[in-house]
Amino acid sequence: MEGATQPASKGGPIRDPFPGGADGSARARRLRGAAAALVLLALFVAVPLISRGYLLQFATDILTAVVLAYGWNLISGFTGYLSFGQVSFFGLGAYATALMVMRAHVPWYFAAPLSGLVGAAVALVLGPIMLRLRGILFALGMLGLARILEVVFNNWHYAGGSVGLSLPAELTPVAVYVGMGLLALAGFGISAFFVRSGFGLDVMSLNEDEEAAAALGVPTTRVKVIAFMLSALLPAIAGGLVAWNRSYIDPTSGFDPTVDLQTVVAVMFGGIGTLWGPFLGAAALMIVGEEFLVYFPNLELALYGIVVIATVLAFPGGLVGLANRLGLLRRPIVLSPKSLTAAPPEPRPREYTGPVLEVRDLTVRFGGLTALDHVSLSVRSGETLCIIGANGAGKTTLFNAITGSVKPTSGEILYLGEPISRVPTYLRAQRGMARSFQIPRLLPSLTVWENVVLASRHGRQSHRAAEHAAWVLETIGLAQMWRDPASRLTPGYQRQLEFARVLALSPELVLLDEVMAGMTRDEQEAVRSVIRRLPEFGVAAVACVEHVIAAVADLCDRMVVLDFGRKIAEDTPEKVLKDPAVVRAYLGEPL
Amino acid sequence: MLLLQILVNGVLVGGLYVLIAQSLNLIFGVMGVVNLAHGSFIVLAGLFTYWFTSATGLNPLLVLPLAFVVLGLIGAGLQPLLVEPLMKFGRKAELLSLMVTFGLSYVLLELALQLWGSDFVSVPYLQSSWSLGGLEFSKAFAVSGAFAAAVSAALYFWLNYTDSGKCLLAASQSSTGAICCGIDVRRVRLIAFGLGVGLAAAAGVLVIIVMPLAPQTSDDLTLLAFVIIALGGLGNYGGVAIAAILLGIAQSLSAFFLGGNAEYVLPYVLLILVMVARPERFRPA
């Protein structure tokens, strides 16, 4: 497929199409929220008082759908890893509860929550393997998992085989209803945590652009696995409650793919990746399904399919997206500061005195192509090093190897004296190695503020992340735009934001990848002034890859020239630019 | 001798698998679209074949070109409505197409249920076998396998030796590069999708000769196709062909020695094993 860097996606419809936040009157929002909560609580309490039969069962079914919707949303909506097999956890939870109740005589109200842990444990084991796959393979893998589990349980005689297990037929509808209600509330709570917290910001960032998130210090695998575990916990407990309520479980009903279908439709319809979407979608779907589909008995599946198609093509934000256009239910800005109080970073003592970065004999081969051939260089503390070379010389590969996106075939890379070849990208970023991308890889549907605070949370000023982020924004000059979604910035400001993120990490070493590309003279000047001021930000060393040599020649202390993967010159800019070998590399042999 | 017969059975089934998988591979390879409605198209064509042969009593193989053209056109018609609008989302297009075709599969499922009900049906064409050298070659599987091989070969030839086919390969490797070479990438995607659906229809006509189909089996067929592609390499035509045949042989062996359940679960187990053992094959490009 295409080259190493991709253009930033234009906030694809899987995410909230109205990015950036609600701020408006916080008080009005709180009042609306409280009112909604009261209404829902009243409804919740009223149902068991009115009815102990059908209505109660129906309400329990609605709550079950809500729980499943929240669970699905945590993985597919927030992380962007679409899973078409979450019913696997539902079935596992149901069976775990049934086995605990029938074989170990555990009371159901303990067994169901414990089953949640079973689901989470399975997710913990599967997550690291499956979440490293491409998105579609994860989706298919989950689908396959549901099938495999169905066959496994069909053959497992201890669990009843294809006949399944019966549970004691006790009539406890109110207890199950309350339990499911609490579970739905938990789902809402976890989702609210995702939407408002720093952790949630990490999740949303890896949805937008996983590689960029890793470069900003987000521990992507850990975040994904935690989200996956939470997304398994909810359906597993729900499965346990449902198994108890129905007094039986068998492989067909435990791993029923229709459950997945309805969950997907519900969340897509309500608004994927949002806080209220799963609730609105699941409730609407259940009520519409029960009351209206009776009149169109043979159209149910087709209607579900059409809803999904229509939502993706025309209403990607679902109901919540529509509400957003009316100014309602907008996502609040994460970790939003009451005001930007600028406070310069605390100075950090510098322990290590040697070169900040050392590259020794680095070789990178892609199949038959040698992109880098035994390259050695070092970046000393206090200096700015420029790396130039013709296209295809290996400059970006060099950066990718230093940051960890590419695995070296041989050679060593030392950062602050320590070898880092085995250190994952996000950890390098957290230790102070920050890079910018050739084409700014911003997180388009997050605000300017969120883009920056994401980095500062993982950088070396993480203990005062908000203040540091505020300071960086003011210093760079983006303070007025802190609430704007990153996608709305002009290219010049996008480049500034990229810088802001790099600096929010409070790095020792800054790697700039062709920052002058596509800039006007004025924009170049702005970038140059930032580069000059980098030591103010506590940066020890800068390495930049550049094509527009004229713009950086006077900024750098030393220059390295690459040609076909080999270093052919290293000296001061004046000497290097006059070196005949360098001239030959750029302009070719004289005729 | 027994082992040979098991192998023969496996290869014959594998032949059919090749067509089921390649038609999906084409769509995926060219535009990165994951067509979850693949099985539904196969089933629709199969059920249509059943209806056609019941009503007219003609040879079901006659339906093959008809099904190919009709469903191919329908596929080409759906592409600009459902799939092309997603292409502008770059990397996200993969997952979005998953969603859209997921929805489409249920619309088609309902259509099939309305037209032909939920019963399993099959076509009683070629129900015996040829005896050669002490080995039995099931006629139905042999004929569908032969047709499948022919279609796959034609596809391979078209892709690698004709200009239009090479345009398609070019577009699948780099759409930007292809545009720069003057290739109308939109048209190529349209053709690829239509072709993929048409080939799925051809597979359906051949499948119903060998096994009963019902609307609810569409998901299993889609999953089977994906497993074969994942094992053979997404977008790798040669690899998928080999994987299909090997899977047929593996299923045949496991069914004989381990029983029916082993045959059913084998594709999924293999997929998980490969995912765990060779995860680099499945990493993002």
Added chain:
Amino acid sequence: MPSRKHSWGVLLAGALGLSTAGIAVAPIAAQAAPPIVIGGTISETGPLATDGAYQIKGIELAIADANKAGGWLGRKLELKIYDDKSSAGTAVRLYERLITDDRVNLLIGPYSSLVTVGIAPLINKYKMATIEPGASDPSIYVAGNEWNLQGTASSIRYLDQLLPAAKAQGATTVALLGLESAFTLACYHARVAQAKELGMKIVYQTTYSLPLPSFASIALAIKNAHPDVVEACTYYPDAVGLTRALHEQGFAPKYLAETVGPVEAPYLKALGPLANRVITNTGWWTNFKTPGNDAFIAGYKAMFHQDPEYHAATGYAAIQALGAAVEGTHSLDQAKIRAWLLANEVPTIQGTFKVNANGLALGYAQDLLQIQDGVLKLVYPEADAEAKLLVPYTGS
């Protein structure tokens, strides 16, 4: 002497009085007989719809016949049926609605073991004596579900007459197959036990799940074992697949028996000559001399313009049994009805309704059918047979 005016007045007063009394009494008389409402669900949509349609038609015919005869306890019968969409979960909700919201007098079960296994615990929780016409899976009828009463032969009896008959004719070896699905699996295990009990050698056995693309390897393994009898507890697509595969691998056992598949109409169409002499089972047949069977067949044809088949018969028989219990106890009390059904046998069009304490069917049996020249004929038990069992199976 009374004047003429006086007698006219008496006449008028009398007429007025009578009519007033009549107007007052009539609604009371009408109120004295509200209809008995029987509630249930059936698969009107979804994969089980085809057979569900037969079952509900049988029920509807039975209700119509009962009403023609004056109803039960002098009251007319009404049916309240919802569509469970072939889904157990939906059925659970709908049965709860029937019991708690609609407050029906009596319940009738849904179609198929798949759906029934879902509602069985609910039936027990609400203690409604319910006859289940569509669930042959014996594992439903255990303690904890004892208010569910099986209204069809248990699947452990499917094909149970074959092995003894084959053994008597000299068969010694048998191959057994079973689909991994509730009632077929129970059938499979029962057949395995029966073979062992009879001292016949099981030379091959396997279970499998659907969809299975090719039965070739299984057929090859069977051929390798060359059994006299091949008995398969199947559904429809696997019955077709197995029969074809056996033919393709070049093996024809003396006896080839499958459940469910061969009775379905498309089976013959799908296999043509391969279907000849395939053996299968049924709980009901047109030549049964059971009470009301001829009337049932004629009535079904008149009402629905098609021939009845065994699902319709189970539905009809269930209403027969329920009616007998209602009349027998002179009440609609669920406990009394259940007790009566446990204690009594009811002759129905498909045999004798008799259940044990857990509701498992003891009375209903399964006879053997064989396809002969494209037509299904009853071959066992010999006393009721239409034709003799033809041996061997040739596949042509």
